[in-house]
Amino acid sequence: MHPRPRSSRRASARRTSAPRTSARRGAVVAGALALLVGGAVAPATAAPAPFPGGTPCQQDAPSRPTCLAGTLEDGTPFEFVVPADWDGTVVVALDFVGPGPTEALTQRLLAEGVARGGTTRAVTGWDIAAAIDNQAEALARFEDAYGPARTAVASGASMGGFVSAGVAQEHPDAFDGAVPMCGGLGGSVAQWDQKLDTVFVLEELVAPGLPVLQVDDVPTAQQAWISALTAAQQTPEGRARIALAAAIGQLPAWGVQPDGTQPPPPSRHDDAGLQQGAFLALAGGPLPYIGQAMSSRRALTAVAGGNPSTNVGVDYARQLQTADPQARQLVRDLYRQAGLDLDADLGALAAAPRIAADPAARERFAAGIVFDGQLEVPVLTLSPTGDQISTVAQQQYYESLVRRAGSASLLRQTYTETVGHCTFSPAEQQAAIDTLVQRVETGHWPATSAPAMNQRAAALGAEPAPRFVPFTPPRFNRPLD
DSSP states (O other): OOOOOHHHHHTTOOSOSSOHHHHHHHHHHHHHHHHHTTOOOOOGGGSOOSOTTOEEOOTTOTTOOEEEEEEOTTSOEEEEEEOTTOOSEEEEETTOTTTGGGSHHHHHHHHTTOEEEEEOSTTTTTOHHHHHHHHHHHHHHHHHHHOOOSEEEEOOBTHHHHHHHHHHHHOTTTOSEEOOBSOOTTOHHHHHHHHHHHHHHHHHHTOTTSOSSOOSOHHHHHHHHHHHHHHHTTSHHHHHHHHHHHHHTTOOSOOOOTTSOOOOOOOTTOHHHHHHHHHHHHHOSSSOHHHHHHHHHHHHHHHHTSOOOOOTTOOHHHHHHTSOHHHHHHHHHHHHHHTOOHHHHHHHHHHSOOOOOOHHHHHHHHTTOOOOOOOSSOEEEEEEEEOSSSOTHHHHHHHHHHHHTTOGGGEEEEEEEEESTTOOOHHHHHHHHHHHHHHHHHSSOOOOSHHHHHHHHHHTTOSSOOOBOOOOOOOOSOOOO
16 A cells, blocks of 8 residues: 555656766856866867757747657656746646646746746646656656756646645655645555545435446446435425535535536535535536535446445544534534434434445555655645635645655645635746745745735735635544545
């Protein structure tokens, strides 16, 4: 149940773990000494072109970039965009190929002299270990073409956030730091154990017979679940049980409307609004929790070669007891209003047959990555408080692992009060990346409080106004240890 030894992954990186600055400073000093002692040096006109590997692209862009594209050893495409006045910083992300070159974040980074690029998940999918290694290989291809980066940052969103945190753990020899955005930092196994809990409770109490693990037809399963949850939402009993499943799964009581509208967060005293928010997190918006639970469950089961998730030994009454107090009180209020017996439902869950993982599949899936908290490079996380896919409680788990490993000084965590998956503005993302780069280049963290991050994003021209907030995530209820 442990990830591959780091040394096997590091073989794909093409640089040593020596600090970049010392290596480059040594080269500069050596050149200066050669001049002082009269050593021969090549004429300036004989120096190689500064950017030999790229070709001009985005002809109308003020940054006058060049682009590099190619294919990694496993067939994964990679692509980079580099401004003419590149300052030596490069940001590498999963899911960059395709939309990445023209994204607003890319254009913002190019304008400040930063290169951005990365790969795609089209080949690796839920093979997280391969996606992690691909980031190091893509960086090596970039440096083959453009020369060594002064600062290399792994930063992506969603699965890309998960992968960038994995890069920080597995390839500190290749990268200087990471900015994981909205990533499931519970790790491959733990986050999907928790997702199993949510769907298990819903199947037992709300929609018996609908798929939990065996998803043969994803669109059909998704539609069946959304229809069942929508029907349950029309009754007091259904609303109470949806709230129970959401509390156990640590979903936000805040969600996106089916038309994509992002409502403001409900008042903490508004039971109806909080329950509606939990329902929307499960079944609303363009990327409902239950829809992703079906599509990704099928994909990761295929990668793992069986079921990697289990709820054997899980006490759902205890899960509710340790849930966020507001979520726990909401469940009690709604059960009372519906005239339901909460203890009876918890008893039914206790008596329901549990699901055991296939040990070999769990072992293979864990190889994607199990976070150990042993950081060697700085990491700054960015998470929405209302993210229904990468539940924010996982950030607490990641922080606890880092703290126990003695690496707390290398981690900072930031949050935006936004609803939906990865709903940051480009300026908020840029502010997070700039903060990490400053930490790498100075050796000291700048202020990362919500007011400081808002000020930084505002100075970058944030639209809408930056939404960083102070936030303490609830304790993750499905740790592996």
